[in-house]
Amino acid sequence: MKTVKVENLIEGLRSISSDEFTCDNVYQFLAENPINVDTIAPYFFWSKNFYTRNLIYKDERFEMMTLCWDKGQISRIHNHADQMCWMTVPVGKLRGQNFKILEIDEANGFCKLEEIDQFDLSDCLTAKVELEEPIHQILNLPEFERRAVSLHIYSKPFDKCLSYCRETDRFAEVSLCYTSIDGKLGSNIKL
Numbered sequence: 001m002k003t004v005k006v007e008n009l010i011e012g013l014r015s016i017s018s019d020e021f022t023c024d025n026v027y028q029f030l031a032e033n034p035i036n037v038d039t040i041a042p043y044f045f046w047s048k049n050f051y052t053r054n055l056i057y058k059d060e061r062f063e064m065m066t067l068c069w070d071k072g073q074i075s076r077i078h079n080h081a082d083q084m085c086w087m088t089v090p091v092g093k094l095r096g097q098n099f100k101i102l103e104i105d106e107a108n109g110f111c112k113l114e115e116i117d118q119f120d121l122s123d124c125l126t127a128k129v130e131l132e133e134p135i136h137q138i139l140n141l142p143e144f145e146r147r148a149v150s151l152h153i154y155s156k157p158f159d160k161c162l163s164y165c166r167e168t169d170r171f172a173e174v175s176l177c178y179t180s181i182d183g184k185l186g187s188n189i190k191l
Helices: 006-015 023-032 037-043
Strands: 052-058 063-069 084-091 093-105 110-122 126-129 136-139 148-155 160-165 170-175
Touching (some): 006 052, 023 148, 037 063
Antiparallel strands (some): 084 148, 093 136, 160 170
16 A cells, blocks of 8 residues: 655645635545555654644644554543544554434533444544534544554644533533644653
8 A cells, every 4th residue: 555654644735725625525635645654653652541642733724643542542522623523543443433412401511422323443544523423432442452543634723622421411621732742742741
Protein backbone atom coordinates (compact mmCIF):
# COMPACT_ATOMS: atom_id res chain seq x y z
CA MET A 1 0.00 0.00 0.00
CA LYS A 2 1.36 3.42 -0.96
CA THR A 3 1.48 5.79 2.01
CA VAL A 4 2.03 9.53 2.32
CA LYS A 5 4.22 11.54 4.67
CA VAL A 6 2.46 13.65 7.26
CA GLU A 7 3.76 16.84 5.61
CA ASN A 8 2.13 15.80 2.31
CA LEU A 9 -1.11 14.89 4.08
CA ILE A 10 -1.24 18.32 5.71
CA GLU A 11 -0.45 20.07 2.42
CA GLY A 12 -3.13 18.04 0.66
CA LEU A 13 -5.72 18.99 3.27
CA ARG A 14 -4.67 22.64 3.09
CA SER A 15 -5.12 22.56 -0.70
CA ILE A 16 -8.80 21.57 -0.41
CA SER A 17 -10.84 24.75 -0.81
CA SER A 18 -13.07 25.84 2.04
CA ASP A 19 -16.17 25.11 -0.05
CA GLU A 20 -14.90 21.58 -0.75
CA PHE A 21 -13.75 20.91 2.84
CA THR A 22 -16.80 18.76 3.53
CA CYS A 23 -17.27 15.60 5.56
CA ASP A 24 -17.39 13.34 2.49
CA ASN A 25 -14.56 15.04 0.55
CA VAL A 26 -12.07 14.93 3.42
CA TYR A 27 -13.11 11.34 4.21
CA GLN A 28 -12.37 10.38 0.59
CA PHE A 29 -9.04 12.21 0.63
CA LEU A 30 -7.92 10.43 3.82
CA ALA A 31 -9.06 7.05 2.49
CA GLU A 32 -6.99 7.59 -0.67
CA ASN A 33 -3.91 8.84 1.23
CA PRO A 34 -3.03 6.49 4.11
CA ILE A 35 -0.41 7.93 6.44
CA ASN A 36 3.18 6.74 6.57
CA VAL A 37 3.50 5.73 10.23
CA ASP A 38 7.20 6.59 10.48
CA THR A 39 6.41 10.25 9.72
CA ILE A 40 4.03 10.57 12.68
CA ALA A 41 6.17 8.55 15.14
CA PRO A 42 7.69 11.77 16.61
CA TYR A 43 4.16 12.53 17.86
CA PHE A 44 3.76 9.28 19.82
CA PHE A 45 3.67 9.78 23.58
CA TRP A 46 2.25 7.12 25.89
CA SER A 47 0.88 7.19 29.41
CA LYS A 48 -0.25 4.27 31.55
CA ASN A 49 -2.87 6.58 33.12
CA PHE A 50 -4.62 8.16 30.13
CA TYR A 51 -4.62 8.27 26.35
CA THR A 52 -2.61 11.19 25.02
CA ARG A 53 -3.54 13.97 22.57
CA ASN A 54 -0.56 15.11 20.50
CA LEU A 55 -0.95 18.12 18.22
CA ILE A 56 0.79 17.88 14.84
CA TYR A 57 -0.74 20.82 12.95
CA LYS A 58 -3.32 23.54 13.54
CA ASP A 59 -4.68 26.50 11.60
CA GLU A 60 -8.02 28.32 11.62
CA ARG A 61 -9.65 25.61 9.47
CA PHE A 62 -8.44 22.29 10.91
CA GLU A 63 -6.18 20.61 13.42
CA MET A 64 -4.43 17.25 13.17
CA MET A 65 -3.25 15.13 16.08
CA THR A 66 -2.26 11.64 17.10
CA LEU A 67 -4.02 10.00 20.00
CA CYS A 68 -1.94 7.28 21.63
CA TRP A 69 -3.84 4.53 23.45
CA ASP A 70 -2.29 2.05 25.83
CA LYS A 71 -3.96 -1.35 26.19
CA GLY A 72 -7.43 -1.03 27.73
CA GLN A 73 -7.69 2.77 27.56
CA ILE A 74 -10.97 4.38 26.52
CA SER A 75 -12.21 7.90 25.96
CA ARG A 76 -15.10 9.45 27.79
CA ILE A 77 -18.35 9.48 25.86
CA HIS A 78 -18.22 12.85 24.10
CA ASN A 79 -19.17 15.00 21.15
CA HIS A 80 -17.04 17.32 19.00
CA ALA A 81 -18.68 20.69 19.67
CA ASP A 82 -20.55 20.65 16.32
CA GLN A 83 -17.31 20.27 14.36
CA MET A 84 -16.43 17.70 11.71
CA CYS A 85 -14.07 14.87 12.63
CA TRP A 86 -12.21 12.19 10.72
CA MET A 87 -9.94 9.50 12.08
CA THR A 88 -7.77 6.68 10.87
CA VAL A 89 -5.92 4.02 12.86
CA PRO A 90 -2.46 3.31 11.44
CA VAL A 91 -1.23 1.39 14.53
CA GLY A 92 -3.22 -1.26 16.39
CA LYS A 93 -7.00 -1.51 16.47
CA LEU A 94 -9.72 0.64 18.05
CA ARG A 95 -13.47 0.37 18.45
CA GLY A 96 -15.83 3.27 18.02
CA GLN A 97 -19.18 3.19 19.82
CA ASN A 98 -21.88 5.64 18.73
CA PHE A 99 -24.77 6.80 20.91
CA LYS A 100 -28.06 8.56 20.40
CA ILE A 101 -29.91 10.80 22.80
CA LEU A 102 -33.08 9.26 24.22
CA GLU A 103 -33.96 12.10 26.56
CA ILE A 104 -32.29 15.43 27.38
CA ASP A 105 -32.84 18.32 29.77
CA GLU A 106 -30.07 20.76 28.87
CA ALA A 107 -30.92 23.24 31.64
CA ASN A 108 -30.28 20.57 34.28
CA GLY A 109 -27.40 18.70 32.59
CA PHE A 110 -29.47 15.53 32.21
CA CYS A 111 -29.05 13.26 29.20
CA LYS A 112 -30.05 9.62 28.75
CA LEU A 113 -28.10 7.85 25.99
CA GLU A 114 -28.50 4.59 24.10
CA GLU A 115 -25.79 2.66 22.28
CA ILE A 116 -26.36 2.42 18.55
CA ASP A 117 -23.82 1.20 16.02
CA GLN A 118 -20.17 0.37 16.62
CA PHE A 119 -17.21 -0.06 14.30
CA ASP A 120 -13.64 -1.32 14.45
CA LEU A 121 -10.75 0.52 12.82
CA SER A 122 -7.25 -0.71 11.95
CA ASP A 123 -4.89 -0.83 8.96
CA CYS A 124 -5.42 2.87 8.13
CA LEU A 125 -9.18 2.51 7.58
CA THR A 126 -10.86 5.90 7.76
CA ALA A 127 -13.97 6.91 9.70
CA LYS A 128 -15.94 10.13 10.10
CA VAL A 129 -18.13 11.41 12.88
CA GLU A 130 -21.55 12.20 11.50
CA LEU A 131 -22.89 15.57 12.61
CA GLU A 132 -26.39 14.09 12.91
CA GLU A 133 -25.28 11.56 15.58
CA PRO A 134 -22.06 13.05 16.98
CA ILE A 135 -21.92 11.37 20.42
CA HIS A 136 -19.40 8.55 20.61
CA GLN A 137 -16.63 6.83 22.53
CA ILE A 138 -13.33 5.32 21.36
CA LEU A 139 -12.02 2.15 23.03
CA ASN A 140 -8.78 0.20 22.91
CA LEU A 141 -10.32 -2.98 24.27
CA PRO A 142 -8.13 -5.27 26.41
CA GLU A 143 -8.76 -8.15 24.00
CA PHE A 144 -7.03 -6.15 21.22
CA GLU A 145 -3.88 -6.85 23.28
CA ARG A 146 -1.75 -3.96 22.07
CA ARG A 147 -1.24 -0.24 21.98
CA ALA A 148 -2.92 1.79 19.25
CA VAL A 149 -2.48 5.14 17.56
CA SER A 150 -5.25 7.08 15.85
CA LEU A 151 -4.76 10.10 13.62
CA HIS A 152 -7.55 12.68 14.00
CA ILE A 153 -8.49 15.72 11.94
CA TYR A 154 -10.99 18.19 13.41
CA SER A 155 -12.58 21.05 11.51
CA LYS A 156 -12.69 23.56 12.96
CA PRO A 157 -10.33 23.27 15.94
CA PHE A 158 -12.06 23.29 19.32
CA ASP A 159 -10.90 23.30 22.94
CA LYS A 160 -14.13 22.29 24.71
CA CYS A 161 -16.71 19.59 24.16
CA LEU A 162 -19.55 17.87 25.99
CA SER A 163 -18.75 14.79 28.05
CA TYR A 164 -21.46 12.31 29.04
CA CYS A 165 -21.76 9.87 31.94
CA ARG A 166 -24.17 6.98 31.43
CA GLU A 167 -24.02 5.90 35.10
CA THR A 168 -25.49 9.22 36.25
CA ASP A 169 -27.23 10.34 33.00
CA ARG A 170 -25.40 13.65 33.29
CA PHE A 171 -23.40 15.73 30.84
CA ALA A 172 -21.14 18.76 31.16
CA GLU A 173 -18.78 20.85 29.10
CA VAL A 174 -15.12 19.93 29.60
CA SER A 175 -11.91 21.65 28.51
CA LEU A 176 -9.48 19.81 26.25
CA CYS A 177 -5.70 20.02 26.29
CA TYR A 178 -2.76 18.64 24.36
CA THR A 179 -0.22 16.25 25.84
CA SER A 180 2.34 17.46 23.31
CA ILE A 181 2.62 20.16 20.66
CA ASP A 182 4.91 19.75 17.64
CA GLY A 183 6.51 16.67 19.22
CA LYS A 184 7.33 18.38 22.54
CA LEU A 185 5.66 17.44 25.83
CA GLY A 186 3.84 20.17 27.71
CA SER A 187 5.78 21.42 30.74
CA ASN A 188 3.04 20.36 33.15
CA ILE A 189 2.56 16.85 31.67
CA LYS A 190 3.64 13.84 33.71
CA LEU A 191 3.51 10.60 31.72
